[in-house]
Every structure is written in C-alpha cells, then in structure tokens.
Amino acid sequence: MPEAAKIALSCRVNGRDVQAEIEPRTLLVEFLRDELDLTGTHIGCDTSFCGACTVLVNGRSAKSCTLFAFQAGGAEVLTVEGLARDGQLHPVQQAFVDHHGLQCGYCTPGMMMSAVHLLAENPDPSEHDIRKGLAGNCCRCTGYQNIFKSVAAAAKMGGR
C-alpha cells in the first residue's frame, strides 16, 4: 500500500508548542507515546474500551486511542505528565498516593485524567457522580473502591 502524504500537525502538549509531520492514520495516543515520548498515557485495549489512554483535549476528556492526532490540531492537550507543577503533585495525584488508589498502576494515568476532568466540571461530586465519571475507565485489578475514595479525597482538597 502506498504511503499517504504526510500532514502537518501543530498543537500544544502540556504547555509546550509541538509541530510535526505525521501520517494521517496516526492515533493521538501513538503521537504522544511514539513521537513525543510521553509514555505515561497507556494503551490497555484495542477497542476504545478501557480508558487507560485518557487525556484532555481543550479540557475535554478523550480516549486518545480513539482520536486521530490531527483531531487535536490547534488544541491544548494535557497528559498525565502535565499534571504535576514545579515538582508538586497535582491534588488528584496526591490523593491517589494517600488513599492507595492504585494496585498495578496501569489504568492510573487514565483514571487520574478522568478524575481531573470530572472535578473541573463538578467540583463536589457525589459517590454516584464519581462512579459515572469514571465509567469509561477500566481497572483490571478491580481496585475501584480506593480509586473512588481517592477522587472523593481530591475533591475535598479542592483538587482541580
């Protein structure tokens, strides 16, 4: 199959301007991991199911395996690597540490990005809101209880 013409992509990732020439079929998660070496965003399935690849694009959470990189053209992308500021963990990260919100850690970046999106939209979520907000993220260790506790704690810390 012939190579399709490459296209130009420019966007901001974690506050940094990024420009690249990419194949159109490049998924956003592939761009982040393979081009930018931001391997905190995980791939946990091939079917848009698990949410391990969740990032924010212009503040909207997205499964980065289910967006082409060009869909983030001109946008501001936030990945798990962009959460900590000046060596200080983001409140959501700190809450996951404090409340043992992870077991194997594979789903954790996606869980935290979904939590950041949830708390931006709803700073005081109920237990039900938290469960609904994380329904697109699968923890294969089934460690959900501590994940929910972590998000509730992050909300109390004003965790945006």
Next chain:
Amino acid sequence: MYPRTFAYHRAASLSEAVRMLGQLGPEARLLAGGQSLIPLMKLRLASPAALVDIGHVPNLNYINKTNGGFAFGPLSRHAEVERSPAAAQIPILHDCAAGIADVQVRNWGTLVGSIAEADPTGDWAPVLLALGADVVCQGESGERTLPLAEFITDAFTTRLLPGEIVREVRAHRPAKNSGGAYIAFKRCAPVYASASAAVQLTLEDRVCRNPRIFLGAVGLTPVHAREAGRALEGRAIDEKTIAAAADAARAAADPQSDQRGSAEYKRELVRGLVTEAIRAAARRAAGQPVEVAHHYA
C-alpha cells in the same frame, strides 16, 4: 499503526466537504467525532481510502430551537446535548445523551454521526424515532429532508446517496401532556446496549394517546413495536395494559444471539425495559419528574 493508510482532506465548510466527497468517490468517508468510525478503522472493519474531516469547520456545533422542535448540527456532541435546553425540556433526550457509552465518548461523539452510522445497537435512533425526527441531507445538487423512519433502511445502511452528508437532524417537539423515557441494558458503560426501549406517549384525561415504542439492538434496524402501542392506545395506563404492551414488545423483538446474550435473554430484557420505560413515560406525561438510568450488568 492500527488503521490502513488513508488520504486526509480537511474541509473548510460543509459545501466543500460535499464537493470533496463527490470528487473522492464512494471509498471516502466523512469524519465528525469519529467515535464510531475510528474503532471500526482500528479493527479494519472499515478501511476508507480517504477521510474528509469536518471537525474544524466552524459553526456546526449547534442545537437550535425551531418551530417544530430542536435542530442538531453535525458537530453537536452527546455531552452538549445532555446539558442543552432541548434535553431539559424533552427528558427522553436527556436519558439518551447522558447514557451513551462513557464521558470520553460523549465528549466527542455526535448525535448526527450516530444517525448517519445507523448502527443497529446505537442509542439515538430508537429515541429519535419515538419522538419523530427528520434528517436533512446535503448533496451537490442541494438539500432534501427525509423522515428518520425512512432514512434508516438496514444495519449500517441509510438512504444517504454517494456524496451526500447529513447536515442536520431535527427532533419533533412532543405534544402537550406527553412524556417519554429511554432505558437500555448494557454489560458496562463503554459497550453498546444488549437491548433498549424508547417510549413516548401522551395522556388525555389519563387515557394514553399516540404511544410510540421503539426497541434498539434487537433487530437490524430499530424495531417499531406497533402492537405494543396498540395495547396502550385509548386505554388507561395500569399494570394490566403495561403487561400487555410489554408482552407485545417482546414478541416484536427480533434479536440475534451473540456475545451480549442469547436471543431469548434479550427478549426478556425487552419485556422488562419496556415495562419500566412505559411507567416512567406515563409519570412524566402526568407532570412528575422521574429520573431514569440504564441498567449495567
């Protein structure tokens, strides 16, 4: 990389997108939110030679109040429908928008894209069929408007002609004293429904008028459960008439056994979902606020 190679075309306007699709031919596909198309491309169940991207076209992300109801633009996303005045006024729209897949998918997927895709397990089609809706198609020779009931003809198949795009979906405003509800059964949030039921009905002096009951995921297209409607038409809604309607809906369902469950299991789901949706629709028609939520296994 998962999908096959394709050529990328960014449209600056809808008319340019129509022109591009016309030039590129039937191997080109339109990309809006991509939440149906990209998973299919990753599995190579779809391998378009070209994509025409309307994701950067301005002013397509609208939900407009019209004389007859609400008009949805090609980039209005499920999450935006969920928070819209349309959903606040017409509860069945909220039931549907708030329950599609998960937050991430609702942030990107579009109502219009879901209708154009015509996936038999999609959520919007049964809901919009119960409300009544029209589909506005735009081609190089102009626009035409079709009732949604005529638009979807088979699984993943519509009356959209080569080179045409769906430029708007118009949901009809329900009559006064009308209520509706949409309830699905899903194994978990990110997957498509095992079965779903959309009910819209009107109460006149506690008598049911014009009930419309559509079933999702239990046929190649949404199933219009006409006999179930007849079991309610002109009658008071009580446990007896609800049971008769639910039995008729169960008989109308035409599911296939698959990884979501056996055909028999899905028919039983239909009976339960229709029962629950009629109850909620009737209470809403009587002016009571009722929250409904999907069932997850």
